[in-house]
Amino acid sequence: MGQRFHFVVDPQGWCCMGLIIFVWLYNTIFIPKVILFPHYEEGNISVVAVLCYYFCSLFCIASLFRASVADPGKLPANPKIPITEREYWELCNKCNMMRPKRSHHCSRCGHCVRRMDHHCPWINNCVGEDNHWLFLQLCFYTQILSSYTLILDFCHYYYFLPLKKENWDVFVFRHELALLRISAFMGLIILGGISRLFYSQLMGIFTYKKMSNCCETCKSRPQKPWQQTFSEVFGTHWKILWFIPFRQRQPLRIPYHFASRV
Structure with missing residues (x-):
């Protein structure tokens, strides 16, 4: 389940997803070129900061593509x-x-x-039982990447030491301020929108958990903990795997006293 390739023919969805890929590509190219690599060469930041940015970028785009082509539960x-x-x-x-x-x-x-949640044009796919976990990962890593980008934009002007040598790329050197302002603007817009979406997704999961615990047929059963609810969404009890998009989700065997038919 959830391993079939799913492709939706929707021009509007293609445009929305193309916009997201453009923003990701813009920051993945220019932020390292303008901030990370020059400051790393002059010793202002460590290699860990560079690797963390690329790891966040990789996990973000991986969850985006997997959420867009994964079978949501057709x-x-x-x-x-x-x-x-x-x-x-x-x-x-x-x-x-x-x-x-x-x-x-x-x-x-x-x-x-x-278990359809909604049809999301930003991934050009439905969000359902088999790809909901990927959509949550996409929201999470997009927030991390946007926040990281905004922090780097801020530190470049107000915290890091001035660069001793000019950037070898003439275009980047001449338009550095404009490039970073565009990056900061896109980061603020995406962070605000995705944070609200991520919050609504979490509240939806907790609301369903509360309804499952309060339904009349479940009163005699022990209440389901939040870990069990998220384990059902992500398809594993291993919490570290909740953050890994490079795996296949398997339906979780729910204990009998937690089973819900609703």
Whole structure:
């Protein structure tokens, strides 16, 4: 599950995703060229700062591409419904297919998605059961990369020592201030927007956890801890793997006393 390639033909989504890639590419090229490499050569910053920036950039773009092409949880044309599970399925009034509860029909993709959260044009894909964890990683690493970029922009002018030699690239040297102002502007816009989105995603997960604990059928069961809820989203109990986009998610076997049919 979640290992199939999923591609949505949507020009609007292509434009939105292309804009995100442009911002990522801009900062990945110019920030090291204007700030990191010159200050590293003069001993103002360590190699760790350079490597951390590239690691954040790599994890950000990896989670973006994987979230955009991963199958969000598309239901097959003729799903096999076990007899014991039939009461938890319903008929979609748009595509006339049987689907489990908490599934929704996406008008852009043209099919139902298990535990669909929303259709995100910025990844040109739905956010569903099988790629929700990648979308959370994308929001997290985008915040880290944007914050790191803004800190470097600030330190370049107000904290780091002035460079002793000019940048070898004439274009970068002449337009350094404009390049960094554009970087700071894009960083502020993206950080503000993605922070709000990430907060809403976390609140959505905690709200579902609270509803699962408060439903009448679950009153006799022990309350589900937040670690269990996030483990179900990310497909693993190993918390360190929650931050790694280079893996395949497997559905987590939920203990019987935590199982929820809602």
